[in-house]
Amino acid sequence: MSKPGYDEVFKKLVKSAYRGNMDDEVDKMRREGDRFTDEYIRYASGGGDPNRVVFKIKDCDGSCSLKNEDNCEASCLFNAIVRDMEGNVVIKHNNCSGCGKCVEVCKHYSLVDKKEFVPVIELLKNRKVPVFAIVAPAFIGQFGSGVTPGKMRAAFKRLGFYGMVEVALFADILTLKEALEFERHVTREKDFMLTSMCCPIWVSMVKRVYKDLVPHISPSVSPMVACGRGIKHLHPGAKVVFVGPCIAKKAEAKEEDIKDAVDAVLTFEEVKQIFEAVGIKPEEMEEDPSEHSSTAGRIYARTGGVSKAISDTLDRLRPDREIKIRAVQADGVKDCRKILNEVLEGKMEANFLEGMGCPGGCVGGPRVLIDPGEGQKFVDEYGKEALSLTPVDNKYVMELLKQLGIEDVHDFLDSEKAAMFIRSFQ
Structure with a gap:
């Protein structure tokens, strides 16, 4: 509003x-x-x-x-x-x-x-420290149908950012981790797992209200945190600004165990105001392309995207696995409560629970610029344009993992090698 x-x-x-x-x-x-x-x-x-x-x-x-x-x-x-x-x-x-x-x-x-951009401006102006904008998967289409990812990257560079990274690339990485976590934790028909991936409202609900379910949360950071930490690993001393549709991400970035990852959070609405204030028109920028995410990472922005991404990836990693992902999605706060209550009452038959605090997922966040239905269409189309369906087939993901110290996907289950991607909810 x-x-x-x-x-x-x-x-x-x-x-x-x-x-x-x-x-x-x-x-x-x-x-x-x-x-x-x-x-x-x-x-x-x-x-x-x-x-x-x-x-x-x-x-x-x-x-x-x-x-x-x-x-x-x-x-x-x-x-x-x-x-x-x-x-x-x-x-x-x-x-x-x-x-x-x-x-x-x-x-x-x-x-x-609180708006967190003004303290960042001096860093952007003096350019002594590289500052990266990392954009949530829901960004596609938010600034106009003609504003491509390449144009957005150019617009952020005009503001003084060193570069723009799509968080979808790190959603790819965490999709691999979540698939392996599911394989490790769901070994019987009665087992189940709650994803910790995207929504801080969902995670907060489990941690604060449904504490008995905490042991079932996958021990993974969000894609935002993974992206921030990854950039700082590759560019020591860099600063990271997350851009997304969500107020709750501002709070997530301040949580004690993960506050090292992101230095400021902007909403889409705030970015639009910033562009207007300084006279930047993204639709008129020249292309600055650099897209490496798969379909899996790109569809995180809408309800059901996380479930599909992880299910497709698990099928790719373990096609003969007997226990498949049976996913259920909570779409909005009321639905989150309903599903979590059903789990506590033993009424849930699903073994993978995805929760989104906003109806429609991140495309329905409080600071989006377009209708959630339209936002989902943009996300799905962008997902179809990806060169790979899952991170298993994404050569950029595999190259990036090696730079981050992960030589083999199974290293995700090694608490030392994969420390930047792990979070304890106990």
Whole structure:
């Protein structure tokens, strides 16, 4: 949801930071702004508690209905939103996961998610440190049907980024790992595995609410984390900025055990605002092509994509395996709850559970720029254009793995060799 005032302040900060006169612009905004301008400036410039994502910038009148779709308190998955005696919102930060659901539904523009780009601009301008933009698989089509991955790469380079890497390439790598994890953990008909791959809302729900299922989560980092760590392994000293449709990724990037991977997170909506602020039109950029991901990695962006990618890959690795993947997908928060409850009640016959906190998957995230159905079509078409169906047949994946210290796919089960791709949920 676009936030009048807050988004406009962000664009002015970006434009003036590139021009080198941000202090003057801030003084001007404070003179001409309203009583919320200081709060806008603080969070639009990346201020506030560095470990938090969601902030309240003003009180509201508490007149929201009790429906989940437009009530921040009801929408919160973790009881982090309460109201004081006068009906005003209070954020219980100890409970807050940073998922951003409250920001997404707030109609009063009282809650915002911090924007993290302004502190990165100086790095982009002086170019002393290579800064990489890593883009979520859902990016395809978001900035216009004529904006190819090559044009997006050129646009990010115009901003000052050293390069752009598609996270789909590292989704390929983790697809291999997940296929092997399934083979290791599902050896009987009654066994099952929950994927930890994409959605931080799904993972947070399991960790915080459905704790009895934690032992069944695959011990893998997300593709975002794998990509950030991979880049920093290959380019020591580099900085990494993730670009995606999700507020929750801002919180994931700050989690203690994985905060080494990504230095800042931008949403598609914020990137559009940045391009507008500095006058970049991606559709007019020249091609800067470099695409190496398979179909498997590219379709992570939509519900069912992870399941299909891992199932196809397992079939390719182990075509004679008796126990095949029987997948079920949770599409949206309500569906996530339903499926997890069914697992606890012993009603689930599937052996592979994929959860997406947003209906449609990442293409339905809160900061997408196009209709989720249209986004899925773009993702599926881009998947079909890939030169390989699975990472097993992707020569670029195999070459990259060797550079990252993985000589054989079975090294993924070696906790030392595959340390950058492993995460403990116990």
